[in-house]
Amino acid sequence: VMTQSPVTLSVSPGERATLSCRASESVNVNLAWYQQKVGQAPRLLISGAVNRATGVPDRFTGSGSGTEFTLTISSLQSEDFAVYYCQQYKEWPLLSFGPGTKVDIK
Amino acid sequence: QVQLVESGGGVVQPGRSLRLSCEVSGFTLTSFAMYWLRQAPGKGLEWVAVIPYDGRNEHYGDSVKGRFTISRDTSKNILYLQMDSVRTEDTATYYCAKSRLGLFFDSWGQGTLVTVSS
Numbered sequence: 001v002m003t004q005s006p007v008t009l010s011v012s013p014g015e016r017a018t019l020s021c022r023a024s025e026s027v028n029v030n031l032a033w034y035q036q037k038v039g040q041a042p043r044l045l046i047s048g049a050v051n052r053a054t055g056v057p058d059r060f061t062g063s064g065s066g067t068e069f070t071l072t073i074s075s076l077q078s079e080d081f082a083v084y085y086c087q088q089y090k091e092w093p094l095l096s097f098g099p100g101t102k103v104d105i106k
Numbered sequence: 107q108v109q110l111v112e113s114g115g116g117v118v119q120p121g122r123s124l125r126l127s128c129e130v131s132g133f134t135l136t137s138f139a140m141y142w143l144r145q146a147p148g149k150g151l152e153w154v155a156v157i158p159y160d161g162r163n164e165h166y167g168d169s170v171k172g173r174f175t176i177s178r179d180t181s182k183n184i185l186y187l188q189m190d191s192v193r194t195e196d197t198a199t200y201y202c203a204k205s206r207l208g209l210f211f212d213s214w215g216q217g218t219l220v221t222v223s224s
Binding site: 030032034040041042043044047053085087089092093095096097098099100 | 152165210215
């Protein structure tokens with residue numbers, strides 16, 4: 001089971017945002033992060049807990065292993081306000097997502 | 107350029123059937139495991155079904171097992187989801203997605219909305 005905190009994070013543009021994802025059992029580094037904007041499909045940001053996908057700005061950083069993971073957005077831009085999901089893929093095919101963290105404008 | 111385009115969504119009555127399609131371009135279905143995922147209105151993401159790159163040993167989420175069938179036509183580069191005996195709780199936007207290493211999703215379609223209602 002994947003959990004995410006907080007449910008909603010209110011941040012001012014230019015500030016840092018720190019999103020957490022926790023797994024009920026160790027998933028090693030088999031974790032991905034996605035960004036979903038309103039009315040759009042999710043977009044892959046991070047895989048392997050720390051590897052940025054092609055085209056993802058370097059203000060997005062993934063960290064962690066085992067059961068505790070963090071997605072940090074170093075300086076929020078207007079286009080970063082979205083919902084962020086983590087996904088474990090250690091237990092294939094029983095892939096699972098966290099419930100999401102909404103990042104909105106403070 | 108990788109593209110995935112879903113179609114086939116709409117309003118369907120409980121107990122009836124619907125078939126979703128996902129036409130892909132920029133890659134071949136025989137090279138990647140392909141997934142259907144869904145997202146109920148205002149809710150999170152749930153994987154529904156996967157078909158491995160070799161087309162064997164499909165897997166399904168518990169909520170759709172025995173009712174949904176994933177398949178593909180490699181000559182047309184189209185992925186399908188046959189939805190039978192649909193329930194109101196199947197109401198969602200359905201996405202097809204290309205997986206990397208069969209594990210996470212590096213390309214998604216735009217989604218197609220399925221509404222199950224009498």
